[in-house]
Amino acid sequence: MPKSDRSFYFRTELALVFMTGRKAHDLRELYEGIRAVPEASIYHHTHHSLQWPGDLSEPTNDFADWVRQVLKNEPVAEKLAAVDVYRYHTLKDLREALAAVLEPVLESEPKGAAREAGSGEEFVFLTSSLYNIPTPYTAKDLREFSDCLRKVSVQSLYYHIFEALLRPPLGTNDFSDWLSGCLDERELAERISRLDPYSHSMEALRARILEEVERRLGATVPDAGS
Amino acid sequence: MPVLSDYRAVAGPQTLDEVRFLGDRLKGRRLLHVNSTAVGGTVAETLHFLMPLFRELGLEARWEVIKGGEDFHTVVRKMRQALQGGYERFELRDYDLYLRVQEENLGVLPADHDLVMVHDPEPAGLVRGRRPGSRWVWRSHLDLSQPDPVVWNFMRGIVGSYEMTVTGSPSFAQDLERPQAVIHPSIDPLNEKNRLMAPEEISAVLERLQIPNDKPLITQICRLDTHSDPVGAIRSFRLAGKAVDARLLIVGAPADDEPGGEDVYDRIREEIRHDPLIHLLRLPHTRHAEINAIQRASAVILQRAHREGFGLTVTEALWKGRPVIASPVGGIPLQISHRKTGLLAHSDEGTAYWIKQLFQDPGMAVQLGENGREHVRRCFLATRQLRDYLLLFISLESPGDQVSL
Numbered sequence A: 001m002p003k004s005d006r007s008f009y010f011r012t013e014l015a016l017v018f019m020t021g022r023k024a025h026d027l028r029e030l031y032e033g034i035r036a037v038p039e040a041s042i043y044h045h046t047h048h049s050l051q052w053p054g055d056l057s058e059p060t061n062d063f064a065d066w067v068r069q070v071l072k073n074e075p076v077a078e079k080l081a082a083v084d085v086y087r088y089h090t091l092k093d094l095r096e097a098l099a100a101v102l103e104p105v106l107e108s109e110p111k112g113a114a115r116e117a118g119s120g121e122e123f124v125f126l127t128s129s130l131y132n133i134p135t136p137y138t139a140k141d142l143r144e145f146s147d148c149l150r151k152v153s154v155q156s157l158y159y160h161i162f163e164a165l166l167r168p169p170l171g172t173n174d175f176s177d178w179l180s181g182c183l184d185e186r187e188l189a190e191r192i193s194r195l196d197p198y199s200h201s202m203e204a205l206r207a208r209i210l211e212e213v214e215r216r217l218g219a220t221v222p223d224a225g226s
Numbered sequence B: 001m002p003v004l005s006d007y008r009a010v011a012g013p014q015t016l017d018e019v020r021f022l023g024d025r026l027k028g029r030r031l032l033h034v035n036s037t038a039v040g041g042t043v044a045e046t047l048h049f050l051m052p053l054f055r056e057l058g059l060e061a062r063w064e065v066i067k068g069g070e071d072f073h074t075v076v077r078k079m080r081q082a083l084q085g086g087y088e089r090f091e092l093r094d095y096d097l098y099l100r101v102q103e104e105n106l107g108v109l110p111a112d113h114d115l116v117m118v119h120d121p122e123p124a125g126l127v128r129g130r131r132p133g134s135r136w137v138w139r140s141h142l143d144l145s146q147p148d149p150v151v152w153n154f155m156r157g158i159v160g161s162y163e164m165t166v167t168g169s170p171s172f173a174q175d176l177e178r179p180q181a182v183i184h185p186s187i188d189p190l191n192e193k194n195r196l197m198a199p200e201e202i203s204a205v206l207e208r209l210q211i212p213n214d215k216p217l218i219t220q221i222c223r224l225d226t227h228s229d230p231v232g233a234i235r236s237f238r239l240a241g242k243a244v245d246a247r248l249l250i251v252g253a254p255a256d257d258e259p260g261g262e263d264v265y266d267r268i269r270e271e272i273r274h275d276p277l278i279h280l281l282r283l284p285h286t287r288h289a290e291i292n293a294i295q296r297a298s299a300v301i302l303q304r305a306h307r308e309g310f311g312l313t314v315t316e317a318l319w320k321g322r323p324v325i326a327s328p329v330g331g332i333p334l335q336i337s338h339r340k341t342g343l344l345a346h347s348d349e350g351t352a353y354w355i356k357q358l359f360q361d362p363g364m365a366v367q368l369g370e371n372g373r374e375h376v377r378r379c380f381l382a383t384r385q386l387r388d389y390l391l392l393f394i395s396l397e398s399p400g401d402q403v404s405l
Helices: A027-036 A039-051 A062-069 A074-081 A091-108 A142-151 A154-161 A174-181 A186-194 A202-217 B004-011 B013-025 B041-056 B070-083 B092-106 B124-129 B149-159 B199-208 B230-243 B261-271 B288-297 B312-319 B348-360 B362-379 B382-397
Strands: A008-024 A123-139 B030-035 B060-065 B115-119 B135-139 B164-167 B180-182 B217-221 B247-252 B278-282 B300-303 B324-326 B402-404
Touching: A008 A027, A008 A039, A008 A142, A008 A154, A008 A174, A008 B013, A008 B382, A027 A062, A027 A091, A027 A123, A039 A062, A039 A091, A039 A123, A039 A154, A062 A074, A062 A123, A074 A091, A123 A142, A123 A154, A123 B013, A123 B382, A142 A174, A142 A202, A154 A174, A154 A202, A174 A186, A186 A202, B004 B013, B004 B382, B013 B382, B030 B041, B041 B060, B041 B382, B070 B092, B070 B149, B092 B124, B115 B124, B115 B382, B124 B135, B124 B149, B135 B382, B164 B382, B199 B288, B217 B230, B217 B288, B230 B247, B230 B261, B230 B348, B247 B288, B261 B278, B288 B312, B300 B312, B300 B348, B312 B324, B312 B362, B324 B348, B348 B362
Parallel strands: A123 B402, B030 B060, B030 B115, B115 B135, B135 B164, B164 B180, B217 B247, B217 B300, B247 B278, B300 B324
Antiparallel strands: A008 A123, A008 B180
């Protein structure tokens, strides 16, 4: 974005997935993998399922899904799924949080942790190269912002809300940063940053942000996702 | 042939925006795809719809087919089987023949290309003709999870010369030194097998094929071979019992590249001879419109299998909004997240249980159908594969964990 340009440029993120060559057969190997793989792999396994647009179930990540479905260890799966990616502003901290779930299990329940995946059911550590690209949507004011927000993809929304947390200024979503810095809409920015994206499906999150923006615009709130 | 804008309604305008942006970055690149057959099979089907789209985006895209005699095709057929875990006998002269055909084809292939994607083992050895400055990718559509070690060792030496390899599913991959991308196969939502059909057209197809429409249909469409499990589908249907007032329809044809296909067909026919609620329809997989109509007319789709490739038949059924109950093999778990986008069942008993559940809870069937269709829209449509290929080519020129374009 040019320095003099105060418009909001909606971008989106595309991922190209790669194998890391690492697999896990049990909780110990999962833990060792979480400790060893590149940060991009931690990002991949904790973030790609968040891009599902609809409300399918509770939020989760690939580690939790595998522990639940393959190792049949519901208590550990529940704790892994409860690691809230929105709370961690660096992948290093997120990695630590995931490892911290597994460490006590490996120490206190070596038997439970010994359950192995069958052939073909191993956890395959993947990673992704992320390409962020422009979209045709640009907003100069709150009305245009609302119009664009209805049209952009779920991936674009995800990019500006979740991925933004890991970019400077750390811990802030792009919308709040722009609303506050360029439109001086501090209260609205604050309200949006207080929304817990981890508790919403992406479409529900879009609807909540639109609701806040429309309220500020003083307009009637249209149907969510319309 | 469809053009990009034809996909707007099904794939969404944002996907087309992304594809056009990426295409712009690659405008003018000379792209060559090479495979072993111009018609039949998933690779040729996919290239038929991708090539015009690459050209529309401004790439100079060409598609070449490796040429070889009957002996060559016998050897590479054995090679495919062996790489996918089958047992085949190989002589030294088989490998010699393979390499000789690669050399012969090198002389006739266009040399002036920037990007080359070689599909599957048949033309893999062409990489020996790689020119400086051109970037070569080997795209495997096979399940290489348990290959014959000798044949894989031979192929590994060849594949190591590529800049990058691509697999269709993490579970199909072998460890390789080179970067290995994962790009799922896809279906074309506009082709004969997947296009929208009017209810009258569906009814007319059912009538022509003499499929009764007095009860809901539970359908399994598969190759009749030892990897699929139509008998498992029959057992599951019978286990579901009287709680399910439906008919079971098994659709397929004996696999012509596997001995014993006719035996499988005869066994099923014998199995259902006295059962008026189970029907066996011999229909080749090339009868696209009929398969489309049958999938759309079905209340539930089954995919019982001992082994499966990516399972694009499942993708097609999900795209039609049908609830699918499938075995968790091959690429199926990537498509079906249990109780979210479909149902996974390991056994006949499990399959029967979920058939009953779907008939008792129509709301669940509708929800799974909707979720399954949305999952395919996001992950398994032709436009997504096109976008991934473009991204892959860009990644060869602009590598990195995070790249801003």
